[in-house]
Amino acid sequence: MARQQERARRTRAAIVEAAAVEFGVRGYAAASVNAILEGSHATKGAMYFHFESKEELGRAVLAAALEKYHQMTARWMARADLDPFQILHGLIDNVARMFLSDPIVRAEFRLIIEPEFYADVQSGGARVWGGSARELLQRAEREGLVREGVDVEKFTRVLAASLAGQRYLSDLTAQQVDLRARFEDSLEVVLAGMAVDSWLEKWRREGWPVELDAAVPG
Template sequence: MQERAVRTREVLLRAAAEVFGEVGYPGASIAKIIDRAGVTTGAAYFHFRSKEGLARAVIREQAADLDFPEGEAGLQRLLDLTLYLAREMRRNTLLRAGVRLAVEQSEAGLQEYSIYQWWAERFEQELEEARERGELLPEADAAVFASTLVAAFTGAQIMSQLASGRADLPGRIANLWRCLLPGLAPADVIDRLEITVDGGADTR
């Protein structure tokens, strides 16, 4: 019984991500999500009492499908992580829908800031490892930079969505790093870093 309930919630979450990703919060409805999920109305309302509840779940669980890079710790891994996210934004339904809802949430009055804080803390962890490895400038503030990186990534993906349907997002994030790195790391550290697009070619 418990396993079936878990599966039903997962199916609903995935269906909600698909619908929210396609039409946004205003265009989505509980009925459309239930139909996409292929579950009963009772089962749906057992797990989520409203469209708002579903939207909050998609926002909070947007990273559930991600397989974070496990390469060299510190700045290289943070670079790899953000470029991985840029690629996943084009093909990961749950991530894409969660990000879209997080950006557009003022339309629904959700005020769900926690996911931005979660990403900032995730980035800050990598920056603190970078500091331990001697990769950061003495004046670099890991918490401030992490929060700024979240904001910059958010803005870059919005611009990329409008310009190219996010096709050029990895390139935009690579360029973002080229602009930000001189204020974060010494030149000899920057020279060792690889900025890759589409998981392959070095674009420097």
């Protein structure tokens, strides 16, 4: 029984991964079930055993991406050796790496702009790491790293919108885009307007922690 359960788990995971690749490349409407089957090496019977419809399969991809975001943000939020802005930089860089390397994360970003999944935007991955970004900026405010009078909520919204825009532009442009650099640009512009001078002077002198360049991509 345990062996059968493990085989079923692996089959399901393979189908979700193959669906993510297909959704990420073609979008939801144009995604081919046959291509998903070919990519997962599963039978049609096996796929419909685990998923009643293509929409259910799409929601499984969204759920898998959400779990990855939860795991990634939990690792960064547990860091006690960095200040809130440094943690935010590492978290955002990690998100960019996931977009570049993880087909499930790429598919999630593609699916939430499809009509069938509009409602999932409010509970998607951006809400997870966006909530962590807000918490880090609030933590920075409590630690005296934010300029007096700055509206942290407003800056959080501007940062989230800028990151989303950078991600969409990377898909639209014909040129190769360094998404990690673009995400870093967005963060640095926001911090230039909200961080206190003492923090900015130290950052300009020292830059971001070198170890973040080798951060676990999650």
